[in-house]
Amino acid sequence: MSVELLRRRLETIGNEQDQSRVQVVMRGLDRMTALMNSVLDAAALGEGKLALRHTAVDLVGFVARIIALWRDLHPDFEFTLTAPDERLELELDEPRIQQVFENLLSNAVKYGGARKLVEVHVTARGGQAVVSVRDHGPGIPAADLPHLFERFHRAAGSSGQGHGLGLFIAAALTKLHGGTIGVSSAPGKGSTFSLSLPRART
Numbered sequence: 001m002s003v004e005l006l007r008r009r010l011e012t013i014g015n016e017q018d019q020s021r022v023q024v025v026m027r028g029l030d031r032m033t034a035l036m037n038s039v040l041d042a043a044a045l046g047e048g049k050l051a052l053r054h055t056a057v058d059l060v061g062f063v064a065r066i067i068a069l070w071r072d073l074h075p076d077f078e079f080t081l082t083a084p085d086e087r088l089e090l091e092l093d094e095p096r097i098q099q100v101f102e103n104l105l106s107n108a109v110k111y112g113g114a115r116k117l118v119e120v121h122v123t124a125r126g127g128q129a130v131v132s133v134r135d136h137g138p139g140i141p142a143a144d145l146p147h148l149f150e151r152f153h154r155a156a157g158s159s160g161q162g163h164g165l166g167l168f169i170a171a172a173l174t175k176l177h178g179g180t181i182g183v184s185s186a187p188g189k190g191s192t193f194s195l196s197l198p199r200a201r202t
Contacts, residue, residue: 052093052176056200059088059129063122066098070105076116077109083122088129089200092177097197100170100181104133104193107166111191113137128179129199134192140185148183 004026010018060083067079108118112135119134140148149171174181178198185191 050173050176052096054091054093057090057092057094057097059090059131059197060084060122061087062092062094062098063101063120063131066101066105067120070102070109070118074109077112078117079105079120080117081120081122084124088122088124090129090197091200092197096173097177100173100195101131101133103166103170104195107193108133108135108137108191111135111137113190124199125196127199128196130197131195132192133195134190136190139187139189140183140191141187145183145185149181 006022010022063083064081067081070077071079105118105120112118115136117136119132121130121132121134123130123132149167151165151168171181174195174197180196181193182196183191183193
């Protein structure tokens with residue numbers, strides 16, 4: 001709060017160098033907050049203390065809204081969406097599945113390489129709805145694939161990005177919804193993460 005008040009004051013009386021320094025501090029605080037929230041989520045999931053609040057959600061509209069937000073946040077990236085015309089009804093804890101989906105988008109942006117293209121596909125397969133997120137980055141070494149969803153694991157070549165909790169939390173939240181999450185990747189060919197969730201019974 002003190003840093004935010006300082007930032008607002010410097011907008012009026014500070015110079016560009018002072019404002020830049022405060023922005024660095026703000027970004028650091030944001031990263032620390034995100035890390036603390038991830039640690040708390042991981043602890044709650046590990047102890048079975050995280051409760052879900054399910055509501056009826058149209059998966060196609062849900063994914064489209066999030067992609068629209070990410071297009072605004074990352075105008076240098078191209079986000080494509082392929083989805084059915086009809087609604088796909090699911091019973092979800094919407095904020096938690098948004099957390100899962102945004103983790104996959106975040107990784108696609110971080111590790112997507114120079115092409116800067118993220119492809120999202122929504123499909124229905126029997127009683128399941130599947131969201132796939134594909135990047136065109138360097139891919140993931142085969143030795144890392146079995147461990148990607150483990151707590152604190154970071155793939156080789158990740159250059160210290162992330163804290164190794166995002167995919168662990170994503171997998172745990174997906175499992176709580178009765179779904180699965182998986183990955184296919186090969187060096188030089190990008191990566192595709194697939195989130196599969198049960199459709200609502202009609």
